[in-house]
Amino acid sequence: MSRILAAVFLMAVVTYIPRALPMTFIKKRLTSRFVRSFLYYVPYAALAAMTFPAILYSTGDLTSALIGMGVALVLAFYEKGLLIVALGAIAAVFFSQILL
Amino acid sequence: MLFRDPDFRYGLKKGVPIALGYAPVAFTFGILAVSGGIPPSLAVLISLTNLTSAGQFAGTKLIIAGAPLFEIALTTLVINIRYLLMSFALSQKLLPNTSMLKRALISFGITDETFALAALEKDDISFSYMVGLICLPYWGWALGTALGAVVFSVLPGLVQNAMGIALYAMFIALIVPGGKKSRAVLAIVAIAVTISSLFTWVPGLKQVSAGWSTIIATLAACLAGAVFFPREEV
Structure with missing residues (x-):
């Protein structure tokens, strides 16, 4: 039990440190166009890299994952919002696993 | 308050x-x-x-x-x-x-x-x-x-x-609207996805952990973005 508690504590610390360091200590606005352009693209690049190909292995089988991803892409293209896209993908995976 | x-x-x-x-x-x-x-x-x-x-x-x-x-x-x-x-x-x-x-x-x-x-x-x-x-x-x-x-x-x-797909679907919902509006964003997404695919499927590169491959893909895609698509109003 104390081993698990120690592990949880360590995990919390190594999760907090990278989150806190830059935001807490960099108060100055950087004016470099290069740096500002770089940072503008971070959300898109990071989310894209985390999504694909990991999404293909997120449901236990490739077919349902592809169908879920397709549904998510279409719903996102029509800008349906986070929750609708997530629920739509979950439903698509669920029914394709039942039916296929 | x-x-x-x-x-x-x-x-x-x-x-x-x-x-x-x-x-x-x-x-x-x-x-x-x-x-x-x-x-x-x-x-x-x-x-x-x-x-x-x-x-x-x-x-x-x-x-x-x-x-x-x-x-x-x-x-x-x-x-x-x-x-x-x-x-x-x-x-x-x-x-x-x-x-x-x-x-x-x-x-x-x-x-x-x-x-x-x-x-x-x-x-x-x-x-x-x-x-x-x-x-x-x-x-x-x-x-x-x-x-x-x-x-x-x-x-x-x-x-x-x-339910395993929920987070990824949320990520897609966050990326796609931006990609629709900007070719630069689309290019950055394509680069990031290509690199993370290489780290997933190419022998040798597969040894790299998911954490590092996300960081490398993000850095490379954003570098390319800053070099080839610098933003006007920044």
């Missing part, structure tokens, strides 16, 4: 879909932890203190496997290094007069999703906006974990499988 602050209310509203999207993922986490022998109270404690998906999933799997503490800490750290970039990007978006204590407080709530929503706001963001934005996702994450931990054996496996 925080509750009267329009920034806080606006952030709170923006956090609703994140919180609801977190619930099924946290639910899955609760199931994973408890089915691995971790008591429900500890599973909730992990969610309350870590508030991160990939990192705490990996860390918890290692706890269950009985891995040494050093390995648990190192793996979690590597997965979470990407937050350095996100936190850096948000440091440039937060109102410059925000105090260090406030910065240290809200940085606890930086997740992939809260970061993306905050970073994609048109204007600068304030402390109260961030508190509002983080509030509901934080409790959604904890409550989802508690529910999953309590009812873990009741839920059929099929539903559990289907």
Whole structure:
């Protein structure tokens, strides 16, 4: 039990440190166009890299994952919002696993 | 008063879909932890203190496997290094007069999703906006974990499988609208996805952990973006 508690504590610390360091200590606005352009693209690049190909292995089988991803892409293209896209993908995976 | 602050209310509203999207993922986490022998109270404690998906999933799997503490800490750290970039990007978006204590407080709530929503706001963001934005996702994450931990054996496996896609679908919902509007964003997404695919499928590169491959793909794609598509109004 104390081993698990120690592990949880360590995990919390190594999760907090990278989150806190830059935001807490960099108060100055950087004016470099290069740096500002770089940072503008971070959300898109990071989310894209985390999504694909990991999404293909997120449901236990490739077919349902592809169908879920397709549904998510279409719903996102029509800008349906986070929750609708997530629920739509979950439903698509669920029914394709039942039916296929 | 925080509750009267329009920034806080606006952030709170923006956090609703994140919180609801977190619930099924946290639910899955609760199931994973408890089915691995971790008591429900500890599973909730992990969610309350870590508030991160990939990192705490990996860390918890290692706890269950009985891995040494050093390995648990190192793996979690590597997965979470990407937050350095996100936190850096948000440091440039937060109102410059925000105090260090406030910065240290809200940085606890930086997740992939809260970061993306905050970073994609048109204007600068304030402390109260961030508190509002983080509030509901934080409790959604904890409550989802508690529910999953309590009812873990009741839920059929099929539903559990289907919920695995929720986070990724949220990521897609955040990326696609930006890609529709900007060819540069589309190119950055294509580069990032190509690199992470290489790290997943090419022999030799496969040894690189998911944490590092995300960081490398993000750095390379954003570098390419800054070189080839520098932004006008920055």
